[in-house]
Amino acid sequence: MGLFILRRAGVMLITALCLTFIVFFLANLYPNLEKLAKTQGNFRMSEEEVATWLGNRGYTQPLFVKYGEWLGVVPGAVIEGTDGQIRGRCIRDGMTPQEAPDYCGILQGDWGTSTVFQDNVGGIISTRLGLTGKLMFWVMVLMVPSALLLGVLAGMREGSRTDRTLSTVAITTTATPEYVSGVILIAVFASSAVGLKWFKGTATSAMENATFENFFLPVLTISLYGMGYIARMTRASMAEVMTAQYIRTARLKGVSFPNIVVKHALRNALIAPFTVIMLQFPWLLNGVVIVETLFNYKGFGWTLVAAASNNDIELLLGVSVVSVFVVLVTQLISDIGYVYLNPRISVS
Amino acid sequence: MEPLSWFEIITRVLWQFIPVWIALIAVFVVSIRYKRRLGLYGKLFDSTIGMIGFALVMFWVFTGIFGAMDLIVTHDALSQVSGMKNEPPGTPLMRAEDGQYPYYLFGGDNLARDVFSRMIKGAWVVVQIAPLATIFAFMVGITLGLPAGFYGGRLDTFLSFLANLILAFPVILLFYLLVTPEIVATGIPNYMAVVLFIFPIVFIAVLLNSRYRTQPRIRTPLLIGVLGILGWLYLSLISESGSKVSVIPDFLDLFNVPGGILVVFVSVVFVNSPTVFRIVRGLALDIKTRDYVAAAQTRGEGAWYIMLWEILPNARGPLIVDLCLRIGYTTILLGTLGFFGLGLPPESPDWGTTINDGRRLLQIYLHPALVPALSLLSMVLGLNLLADGLREETLRD
Numbered sequence: 001m002g003l004f005i006l007r008r009a010g011v012m013l014i015t016a017l018c019l020t021f022i023v024f025f026l027a028n029l030y031p032n033l034e035k036l037a038k039t040q041g042n043f044r045m046s047e048e049e050v051a052t053w054l055g056n057r058g059y060t061q062p063l064f065v066k067y068g069e070w071l072g073v074v075p076g077a078v079i080e081g082t083d084g085q086i087r088g089r090c091i092r093d094g095m096t097p098q099e100a101p102d103y104c105g106i107l108q109g110d111w112g113t114s115t116v117f118q119d120n121v122g123g124i125i126s127t128r129l130g131l132t133g134k135l136m137f138w139v140m141v142l143m144v145p146s147a148l149l150l151g152v153l154a155g156m157r158e159g160s161r162t163d164r165t166l167s168t169v170a171i172t173t174t175a176t177p178e179y180v181s182g183v184i185l186i187a188v189f190a191s192s193a194v195g196l197k198w199f200k201g202t203a204t205s206a207m208e209n210a211t212f213e214n215f216f217l218p219v220l221t222i223s224l225y226g227m228g229y230i231a232r233m234t235r236a237s238m239a240e241v242m243t244a245q246y247i248r249t250a251r252l253k254g255v256s257f258p259n260i261v262v263k264h265a266l267r268n269a270l271i272a273p274f275t276v277i278m279l280q281f282p283w284l285l286n287g288v289v290i291v292e293t294l295f296n297y298k299g300f301g302w303t304l305v306a307a308a309s310n311n312d313i314e315l316l317l318g319v320s321v322v323s324v325f326v327v328l329v330t331q332l333i334s335d336i337g338y339v340y341l342n343p344r345i346s347v348s
Numbered sequence: 349m350e351p352l353s354w355f356e357i358i359t360r361v362l363w364q365f366i367p368v369w370i371a372l373i374a375v376f377v378v379s380i381r382y383k384r385r386l387g388l389y390g391k392l393f394d395s396t397i398g399m400i401g402f403a404l405v406m407f408w409v410f411t412g413i414f415g416a417m418d419l420i421v422t423h424d425a426l427s428q429v430s431g432m433k434n435e436p437p438g439t440p441l442m443r444a445e446d447g448q449y450p451y452y453l454f455g456g457d458n459l460a461r462d463v464f465s466r467m468i469k470g471a472w473v474v475v476q477i478a479p480l481a482t483i484f485a486f487m488v489g490i491t492l493g494l495p496a497g498f499y500g501g502r503l504d505t506f507l508s509f510l511a512n513l514i515l516a517f518p519v520i521l522l523f524y525l526l527v528t529p530e531i532v533a534t535g536i537p538n539y540m541a542v543v544l545f546i547f548p549i550v551f552i553a554v555l556l557n558s559r560y561r562t563q564p565r566i567r568t569p570l571l572i573g574v575l576g577i578l579g580w581l582y583l584s585l586i587s588e589s590g591s592k593v594s595v596i597p598d599f600l601d602l603f604n605v606p607g608g609i610l611v612v613f614v615s616v617v618f619v620n621s622p623t624v625f626r627i628v629r630g631l632a633l634d635i636k637t638r639d640y641v642a643a644a645q646t647r648g649e650g651a652w653y654i655m656l657w658e659i660l661p662n663a664r665g666p667l668i669v670d671l672c673l674r675i676g677y678t679t680i681l682l683g684t685l686g687f688f689g690l691g692l693p694p695e696s697p698d699w700g701t702t703i704n705d706g707r708r709l710l711q712i713y714l715h716p717a718l719v720p721a722l723s724l725l726s727m728v729l730g731l732n733l734l735a736d737g738l739r740e741e742t743l744r745d
Binding site for chain 1: 509517518676687703
């Protein structure tokens with residue numbers, strides 16, 4: 001088991017390195033840098049001005065050097081600009097070039113500076129992640145129990161009317177991406193045109209003070225999409241368990257139906273949904289981006305959009321490191337959990 | 349003129365869809381009559397869920413096709429009519445000219461364009477891109493997944509690592525990195541198109557070659573003919589004058605994919621193919637232990653023959669079901685791209701872009717966002733129901 005986790009951790013590390021390098025490469029393509037220079041400097045810069053602007057700030061160094069600097073394995077460049085000012089990767093505001101450390105990369109815990117927010121990337125990401133964590137917590141609280149309930153109810157009597165109805169509900173929710181369900185939910189529950197106005201159409205105020213009124217719609221929107229999928233998996237696994245021999249034996253012994261479902265079937269039926277729930281995290285990340293944009297909730301997903309649309313290289317890299325980490329860790333947990341829940345499987 | 353009542357709107361909309369109803373009824377009558385002779389497709393008409401799904405999907409397919417032929421649409425999807433900005437459904441035009449349809453059936457959007465016609469035109473964008481992109485993704489996934497599952501070893505490790513690498517990317521981040529005007533200017537999507545679109549050719553060439561390898565008389569002319577046509581199509585598809593990849597002269601170029609569409613197409617194929625790869629690899633791992641594969645090996649068949657003519661046909665059930673689901677997922681992805689304003693031009697009538705346009709005024713005017721949202725929902729729902737029906741029918745035998 002230890003070796004298995006170790007090997008997986010190694011693969012994770014390589015994956016993370018490759019992915020960040022791809023992001024780094026794409027974000028550092030010249031047209032992207034040109035756009036960055038024009039948004040940060042001014043829009044009417046000529047070609048040469050763009051080139052000197054980029055050169056002064058170290059953007060024109062070779063790609064691998066820049067990547068190494070970001071990682072913290074190559075000393076941060078110190079460049080004497082054409083305007084006579086000395087700038088360096090590691091020289092923060094109010095620091096002289098002598099005081100600045102040689103290395104400043106991820107390995108030193110320095111995530112760089114965001115060009116859009118003019119702030120430390122590490123700080124931005126941790127506050128935004130906190131906000132998204134709040135959202136995700138409530139999504140999980142709403143989604144997982146209701147999905148499992150839906151799946152178990154549908155799967156315990158396969159082919160019955162309850163099963164048909166609940167399965168149709170589950171299929172409909174999986175067919176509704178967040179930007180569709182969000183729009184419909186806002187239209188029905190928050191717009192002045194329908195007039196119900198039970199909830200708020202934006203969740204901006206939920207960042208400081210989340211209430212049922214301003215937070216329920218975003219949570220519901222994300223939950224709906226994942227719920228149908230988990231419910232269908234639970235239903236399939238429940239239906240399979242219910243045809244097993246030991247369930248028949250229990251029935252023949254005269255155990256009551258609710259007892260069979262709760263005591264005999266449930267635990268075995270929940271193995272498959274567990275992995276599915278863990279693997280839902282990457283999908284939820286997608287949903288988070290859409291919902292946070294739709295409801296203007298300035299969390300992690302909103303930051304991703306802001307970073308990507310402004311080509312904020314270091315923020316973008318920070319965001320991708322975190323999201324890749326989330327994806328890979330959930331995969332690992334789902335593998336380990338699967339082995340733990342299902343004693344018939346062993347990793348060795 | 350008075351605005352239309354809801355009843356009148358519905359009647360008029362149903363009337364507009366007449367060509368679609370005729371086509372749908374024709375398809376259903378023919379299919380149900382001959383369903384015993386139509387194999388898996390015919391069996392679909394034994395399950396209610398499958399039929400409902402099929403009807404929904406075909407409704408949008410016919411709507412898209414007839415819409416592209418300007419049969420159903422009432423107005424031009426791009427032209428603005430003064431005084432129609434954000435008007436509710438059923439509003440009459442202020443000064444209708446002769447031959448102009450006198451109403452905006454589903455109202456006007458924030459630029460005074462007809463929501464109904466834009467919905468129809470949007471269906472065509474989806475019907476054009478989603479199935480084709482999914483099939484391309486399948487070709488890529490199958491061409492790489494079969495050898496990975498069949499041979500195993502280093503090749504499998506390497507390809508699986510690549511697939512997991514792409515899968516670990518959040519889709520939206522990938523879109524933001526690939527589908528921006530700056531990246532398009534570097535030509536990366538064009539180079540990706542060059543790589544990705546070669547897989548269908550490789551797939552078909554290997555498919556035919558492995559089948560007719562022993563009969564060179566048939567094989568050689570067949571391969572030359574098929575590869576010639578496909579190669580020409582391939583070159584016309586990837587080469588676009590003015591972009592980075594422009595390999596053949598204009599008079600040989602059969603068609604030019606309009607700006608943005610190619611990028612969208614490539615990124616959707618790119619995002620979908622790793623999942624297909626994983627499915628195909630899993631199926632190949634399972635099926636290669638069967639007796640008929642061993643029998644083919646004993647007969648001395650080549651590895652590719654076994655993969656493409658023994659393993660692949662036996663994996664068709666799950667693959668067809670996944671194809672339906674994946675077309676739905678691709679539709680969702682296209683909507684996501686439109687929702688973030690990536691790739692497609694801002695005036696494009698596709699559903700994602702229109703939802704994005706409409707959501708800004710959602711608190712006051714519902715119809716501009718709600719109409720495309722419900723269309724997208726019904727289309728993806730149809731594909732999912734169709735997949736469900738197909739799954740039931742493939743499991744039955």
